[in-house]
Amino acid sequence: MTGNAQPGRVGYRDIANDLRQQIDSGELPPGSKVPGENDLTSQYGVEQPTARRALDVLKNEGLIVAKRGSGTFVREFKPIRRVSPDRLKATSRGSGQPIWSTDVGTRPRTEDVTVDVELPPAPIAEVLKLDDSARVVIRRRRYVVDDKPVQLATSYYPEALVAGSAITEINTGKGGAYARLKELGHEPTRFREELRTRMPRDAERQALDLAQGTPVILIVRTAYTADDQPVEVSEMVLDSAAYVLEYKFTSHD
Amino acid sequence: MTGNAQPGRVGYRDIANDLRQQIDSGELPPGSKVPGENDLTSQYGVEQPTARRALDVLKNEGLIVAKRGSGTFVREFKPIRRVSPDRLKATSRGSGQPIWSTDVGTRPRTEDVTVDVELPPAPIAEVLKLDDSARVVIRRRRYVVDDKPVQLATSYYPEALVAGSAITEINTGKGGAYARLKELGHEPTRFREELRTRMPRDAERQALDLAQGTPVILIVRTAYTADDQPVEVSEMVLDSAAYVLEYKFTSHD
Numbered sequence: 001m002t003g004n005a006q007p008g009r010v011g012y013r014d015i016a017n018d019l020r021q022q023i024d025s026g027e028l029p030p031g032s033k034v035p036g037e038n039d040l041t042s043q044y045g046v047e048q049p050t051a052r053r054a055l056d057v058l059k060n061e062g063l064i065v066a067k068r069g070s071g072t073f074v075r076e077f078k079p080i081r082r083v084s085p086d087r088l089k090a091t092s093r094g095s096g097q098p099i100w101s102t103d104v105g106t107r108p109r110t111e112d113v114t115v116d117v118e119l120p121p122a123p124i125a126e127v128l129k130l131d132d133s134a135r136v137v138i139r140r141r142r143y144v145v146d147d148k149p150v151q152l153a154t155s156y157y158p159e160a161l162v163a164g165s166a167i168t169e170i171n172t173g174k175g176g177a178y179a180r181l182k183e184l185g186h187e188p189t190r191f192r193e194e195l196r197t198r199m200p201r202d203a204e205r206q207a208l209d210l211a212q213g214t215p216v217i218l219i220v221r222t223a224y225t226a227d228d229q230p231v232e233v234s235e236m237v238l239d240s241a242a243y244v245l246e247y248k249f250t251s252h253d
Numbered sequence: 254m255t256g257n258a259q260p261g262r263v264g265y266r267d268i269a270n271d272l273r274q275q276i277d278s279g280e281l282p283p284g285s286k287v288p289g290e291n292d293l294t295s296q297y298g299v300e301q302p303t304a305r306r307a308l309d310v311l312k313n314e315g316l317i318v319a320k321r322g323s324g325t326f327v328r329e330f331k332p333i334r335r336v337s338p339d340r341l342k343a344t345s346r347g348s349g350q351p352i353w354s355t356d357v358g359t360r361p362r363t364e365d366v367t368v369d370v371e372l373p374p375a376p377i378a379e380v381l382k383l384d385d386s387a388r389v390v391i392r393r394r395r396y397v398v399d400d401k402p403v404q405l406a407t408s409y410y411p412e413a414l415v416a417g418s419a420i421t422e423i424n425t426g427k428g429g430a431y432a433r434l435k436e437l438g439h440e441p442t443r444f445r446e447e448l449r450t451r452m453p454r455d456a457e458r459q460a461l462d463l464a465q466g467t468p469v470i471l472i473v474r475t476a477y478t479a480d481d482q483p484v485e486v487s488e489m490v491l492d493s494a495a496y497v498l499e500y501k502f503t504s505h506d
Binding site for chain 2: 020024060061062063077079084085096097098099100123126127129188189190191192193194195196197198199200202213215217220222224228230233240241243244245246247248249250251
């Protein structure tokens with residue numbers, strides 16, 4: 001019962017609390033259909049706006065997800081696993097039992113690659129230690145699983161370092177950008193990932209087709225050569241409902 | 254203009270879009286006061302519920318934050334930096350220029366430590382490779398910065414491994430639990446952190462005093478000995494508005 005509710009009258013928070021309890025207890029398991037606005041109006045004897053507002057609370061909490069044309073469902077968490085340092089090996093020696101099960105077989109597909117040469121945003125120029133007039137090669141792409149975009153990624157390379165290499169082409173060739181950087185004498189050997197999370201901006205929500213109540217994970221990875229020269233900065237925006245991240249390290253790192 | 258709005262009439266989305274644009278452009282900078290419901294009703298000629306709903310959209314997006322008794326403000330992001338592997342060193346050799354500035358001087362204070370001996374939750378028992386009857390020592394605490402809780406943490410240790418040590422006491426002594434594990438012949442040398450993010454559950458929102466539109470970061474860290482024995486699992490729940498995480502690794506890890 002909320003402060004605003006009349007005694008004995010059912011408010012939107014009461015309905016939200018009921019449904020949340022059913023989700024938490026497993027009575028409404030992941031993937032199951034949630035009662036619709038019409039079901040709730042008749043079940044609780046409330047008006048449509050009250051029922052809608054109750055469902056909206058749970059959508060903002062990320063507990064339920066509306067699917068166009070088929071109703072509203074308890075959210076399922078079936079993530080892919082992104083492992084660092086050895087991101088490419090889904091399972092590796094001594095990883096041990098993970099806390100969250102993930103779909104280790106799935107590898108996102110790269111889509112819509114573009115390559116541009118531009119002046120970098122100021123924070124990128126700073127990280128790459130570039131002066132005001134230095135341009136960067138910018139590679140943008142999306143990662144997609146089963147036609148659902150799961151990640152937006154933008155990588156920046158100092159133009160002076162990579163001009164003329166396949167890093168300036170759509171297809172970077174076997175081994176990708178890191179293999180090309182190595183050939184150019186700038187092999188990345190040390191990496192830093194900075195990570196934060198927040199609710200998405202409008203453009204991110206649309207580009208990743210995010211359900212209400214879904215945060216994004218922002219990762220900025222900087223790659224350094226053995227002599228501490230930054231050679232690549234990558235900005236990533238991840239659908240938080242699609243990923244578990246895993247980092248492994250030793251006390252001697 | 255939304256689908257529901259009459260032509261020429263201002264809807265809550267129009268107001269939200271206006272304010273969002275002012276925040277994105279810096280016209281309303283971080284920390285500045287946002288017009289209140291009364292300001293918006295007179296400015297846009299709308300009813301109170303429309304103004305309230307517009308503000309609610311931006312609260313759910315995490316862009317504005319209501320402060321009890323003083324109004325609503327553009328959210329500021331002044332995070333602390335959590336660095337792995339060398340979490341204790343705020344700055345370290347060769348870290349390079351970070352993408353997000355953080356308050357490197359601030360170290361959260363530990364509060365409300367409790368120690369219990371219980372049967373572990375099933376996923377924890379699995380990660381620690383314990384059989385059904387094996388109990389664990391559970392250390393729970395909060396981390397606080399300036400009286401604001403920023404992290405909830407729960408660590409699990411196999412009872413058979415740590416019984417009789419200071420790990421079972423409120424104060425673990427100099428060097429903490431890892432120093433005690435080393436003395437017991439179970440030095441943790443290898444770590445795995447699994448990480449995901451989602452909107453908070455009710456209890457988390459209350460315990461961390463989270464503003465609307467603030468996700469939580471969940472980290473589960475497992476510590477292993479040199480012979481791959483798991484000796485500690487820690488579950489952490491972080492206020493995403495309080496943290497930037499940093500991971501460093503090399504291609505030879």
